[in-house]
Amino acid sequence: MEIHELQEFLSNEFPQSSVRIEALGELGATVRQRIDQSHLRPGGTVSGPVLMTVADVAMYVALLNRIGIVPLAVTTNLTINFLRKPSAQRDIIGVCELIKVGRSQAVGEVALYSEGNDEMVAHVICTYAIPRPDLGSISS
Amino acid sequence: MEIHELQEFLSNEFPQSSVRIEALGELGATVRQRIDQSHLRPGGTVSGPVLMTVADVAMYVALLNRIGIVPLAVTTNLTINFLRKPSAQRDIIGVCELIKVGRSQAVGEVALYSEGNDEMVAHVICTYAIPRPDLGSISS
Amino acid sequence: MEIHELQEFLSNEFPQSSVRIEALGELGATVRQRIDQSHLRPGGTVSGPVLMTVADVAMYVALLNRIGIVPLAVTTNLTINFLRKPSAQRDIIGVCELIKVGRSQAVGEVALYSEGNDEMVAHVICTYAIPRPDLGSISS
């Protein structure tokens, strides 16, 4: 899949999000969140919800690139460990690596960085349910 | 602590957030996120990051109410299970129950609901690190 | 389902385990692990793996009681927070509450206690995949 195709889909699905896709591959994806004042907390750090959002989108993008655009794929579990204070002056880079893509479930991990620093600011494990065409909904 | 005091602190700490505190107690807190178009995904559901944000704030509020306003308390781990599709027409209610509040760490759980429906839409476990006065920072 | 039926099934499925079922209900189950020397670590505390095992079994029992004996139900995610040092002299009691039982997935939480002390020693969230008759295996 081309980056621009998936970016377009993403912008429709998450109109509030400004996450940009940087790279796509069989095994994962890299995304970037430009950081501005709206993402910060007093004291000058990126807020936790911003990090969780970037991770969720990175996983979504990596998965859709692998299985095709399946709008009903939904996050079922997300586990985040916050490790270091992100820089307020740097974009957040999310690097997703798919661990398993099965018929009905996918698991991936996302490493989050402040751009230019190779120490992870947060680590995320994400599980997605993949709907089956014949079943309508995966929610129950 | 009075709700309005904590609400004021919250509005300064998370200026982007519109979460409102509904109730405070020794064992927890209840918060509300009014849902509008900016919180939705196409297809009419509340986006995952909105749910994660409400949970994080509910835990923060419950903890600060218990230990006093300690601005440096930070989330260290958040684990969310998405259970059901939230309603696009209903506010999200977050009910936090503190499981343990220790000297250096606190753990709580948050149940998230679409208002008026008693089936949980998501369940969250949240861990906070509580800084110690003599140590300056808890981040390392 | 009767406790003795499920206990018998459990003893066959987990022959190494000595967990006993104490109570069963629509919404959950209570189990007990008798603690002896083989469950302890030096310094006199119950080892982490013992706690994880009790939680996993408590969830399994609660789920099977609800959906019938489906031997292929498998844990997909388990998240445990260790909260306090369990007593070496007390049995471990696991109280599982089912949060959601859907067609293909179930989520529950388990509170673990040292008997006679109402402060939780560990808190667990557990996700099970429920196989569908027509699909043979849920593992991929």
Add this chain to the structure above:
Amino acid sequence: MEIHELQEFLSNEFPQSSVRIEALGELGATVRQRIDQSHLRPGGTVSGPVLMTVADVAMYVALLNRIGIVPLAVTTNLTINFLRKPSAQRDIIGVCELIKVGRSQAVGEVALYSEGNDEMVAHVICTYAIPRPDLGSISS
């Protein structure tokens, strides 16, 4: 640290465990659990608690190798995703990579494999609390 020193400590701390240390490095550790009948469930697979135990030990070993033998280091959170059915005929190999080792907390991930197969059977994130000499206990 030499493998045999840490192995000896481990055998004292976890006398029930037969996990063997295979490799130690600045960034992590590799361990092996020989699989015999006592680790299996009917149907021929390694039980979940065995996998959790191997992961916990792999993290413990990697951490102690890095910070020195600190017997009071304790797991605070363990999150496991079960991905594929392990082989009943193969040993379980656990590969721990430390993500962060701070003053008071360490986070690592552990990939678990059936020996000879490079598809992960389970993925674990583990958080340890590191006690501070002056504080006696980190548990509250």
